[in-house]
Amino acid sequence: MSSPLQSLFPNIDDWSEIGRACIDTVLMLGGSLLLTVVIGLPLGVLLYLTGKGQLRAMPKLYGILSLVVNILRSIPFIILMIVLMPLTYVLVGTKLGIRGAIPPLVIGAAPFFARLVETALREVQRGVIEASQAMGASTWQIVRHVLLPEARGGLIAGTTVTAIALVGYTAMGGAIGAGGLGDLAYRYGYLSYKSDYMLVTVVLLIVLVQIVQMLGDRIVAHYTRHQ
Amino acid sequence: MIRFQAVHKSYRVDGRDVPALHAFDLDIADGEVFGIIGHSGAGKSTLIRLINLLERPSGGHILVDGTDMTTLSDAQLREKRQRIGMIFQHFNLLASQTVAENVAFPLRLAGERDAATIRHRVDELLARVGLSAHADKFPSQLSGGQKQRVGIARALANRPSILLCDEATSALDPQTTAAVLDLLAEINRELKLTIVLITHEMDVVRRVCDRVAVLDAGTIVESGAVADVFLHPKHSTTRRFVNEALPEEAAGEQAPFVNVPGRILRLSFRGEATWTPALGRVARETDVDFNILAGRIDRIKDLPYGQLTVAMQGARVDDALASLRQAGIEIEEITTPSPENRA
Numbered sequence: 001m002s003s004p005l006q007s008l009f010p011n012i013d014d015w016s017e018i019g020r021a022c023i024d025t026v027l028m029l030g031g032s033l034l035l036t037v038v039i040g041l042p043l044g045v046l047l048y049l050t051g052k053g054q055l056r057a058m059p060k061l062y063g064i065l066s067l068v069v070n071i072l073r074s075i076p077f078i079i080l081m082i083v084l085m086p087l088t089y090v091l092v093g094t095k096l097g098i099r100g101a102i103p104p105l106v107i108g109a110a111p112f113f114a115r116l117v118e119t120a121l122r123e124v125q126r127g128v129i130e131a132s133q134a135m136g137a138s139t140w141q142i143v144r145h146v147l148l149p150e151a152r153g154g155l156i157a158g159t160t161v162t163a164i165a166l167v168g169y170t171a172m173g174g175a176i177g178a179g180g181l182g183d184l185a186y187r188y189g190y191l192s193y194k195s196d197y198m199l200v201t202v203v204l205l206i207v208l209v210q211i212v213q214m215l216g217d218r219i220v221a222h223y224t225r226h227q
Numbered sequence: 228m229i230r231f232q233a234v235h236k237s238y239r240v241d242g243r244d245v246p247a248l249h250a251f252d253l254d255i256a257d258g259e260v261f262g263i264i265g266h267s268g269a270g271k272s273t274l275i276r277l278i279n280l281l282e283r284p285s286g287g288h289i290l291v292d293g294t295d296m297t298t299l300s301d302a303q304l305r306e307k308r309q310r311i312g313m314i315f316q317h318f319n320l321l322a323s324q325t326v327a328e329n330v331a332f333p334l335r336l337a338g339e340r341d342a343a344t345i346r347h348r349v350d351e352l353l354a355r356v357g358l359s360a361h362a363d364k365f366p367s368q369l370s371g372g373q374k375q376r377v378g379i380a381r382a383l384a385n386r387p388s389i390l391l392c393d394e395a396t397s398a399l400d401p402q403t404t405a406a407v408l409d410l411l412a413e414i415n416r417e418l419k420l421t422i423v424l425i426t427h428e429m430d431v432v433r434r435v436c437d438r439v440a441v442l443d444a445g446t447i448v449e450s451g452a453v454a455d456v457f458l459h460p461k462h463s464t465t466r467r468f469v470n471e472a473l474p475e476e477a478a479g480e481q482a483p484f485v486n487v488p489g490r491i492l493r494l495s496f497r498g499e500a501t502w503t504p505a506l507g508r509v510a511r512e513t514d515v516d517f518n519i520l521a522g523r524i525d526r527i528k529d530l531p532y533g534q535l536t537v538a539m540q541g542a543r544v545d546d547a548l549a550s551l552r553q554a555g556i557e558i559e560e561i562t563t564p565s566p567e568n569r570a
Contacts, residue, residue: 127319128321130319131313133308134279136309137305138305141336226366226368
């Protein structure tokens, strides 16, 4: 007795494994995205503020931050993950699974996100910042009440782009023990030639990216409806 | 009182100091509307920003109500700035916030936390600028004039003693400009607020300012009461600005009337003298003929004035001039006529 599902995907006998992998991927994505924003947003604000001609221009600090960000961004993620393994172990006590994946995901994505934050903040009109200074706003007040709200469309769009990059990173992470959809695709699809596994994971990843993009676009549209 | 003492400002460009403003002294009295006029690049933007220290001077002192702005700490400066309102050519409103939130912003910056107090003050301010119906709109939904009114309401929120206007009407059409200038004049009258405005339009100065300084290439080349500067411009830059403010036919007075017989004179009437029939009377009394070549009658802020360019012919021209002077009319000889034209 074979169901249509079985005839279509003859190698997949445990769909719950795919379900678990989906959940793992979403958890990795959610956790790493949250931490990426928590670390990347302040880093991006710092990059913006210390940049040339900005509110707190500090060429040396900006140079150092910029260099670190560029170095982290230029290492391919899969290599970054391997290089960071000892640090990962120190941070979360394991190199494997969702927990083991999150530190390298965050370290890989936060500099990327920080650059997007910096770019989004630079889009805020100088005149608006000057007006706030003229009103007696402190740098912190300008960041909190002017820069972040005025740039929120760009910040949300940047978060969406980062989330999608993270979907890709999680899939890569799967190859070296992070679990999730990437792990399934690698183990069954690549190492065991079970192409139906490959097909299902690819479709699920596409669906995930679509959902993230749609969600992001909707939030941006909502917040920029009057601008 | 805003007092500039030996203030100068240079920018460092490629390792060299490029002067933007040469050392100058300037006093702006409480409650007056003071205009600074100049072409772009003359240094007027820099000058107005020195008052709230958005630009730091390279030397000299800037005293606002007796406080030397250049010696304040960051925190003191922020507090002082809350009492100096500023409006801008491009309005510089927060696009992500409603009109009411924009006006509330300086109140929040000043530490006001009570929602009811903020709401009350915002309502009051929006009523003053005539935007009560637009409180919940976003800036993108407003016209340029409405945006500038929001800017004005925001600038007034913390009851400043000084309002700085940075080309506040330059992005507006003529009707809207007139309405915004009327609002500024009203605020100046009712709140006894000192207004400092920079502009490149003499018409703006003529409509609202009490005194004016003309800025040319980083130097104040002329300053004084608007009526004096407007009716008797001395520096060439000032003359260009004054002529720009005139309708085209009146500007023709600068052209030499070489072929017109008689002595060519410019008569300026101010205030009450504008409404007296002085020319007719003097013509009858001295038997001098007036030939009006160009003229205008208008107002400088609240002061009516007239300026006529006339050719005078007759035996008793000097008597006529003396009589006109006695009537309070200012007289300038424009051209010395050639002998054959002398009557």
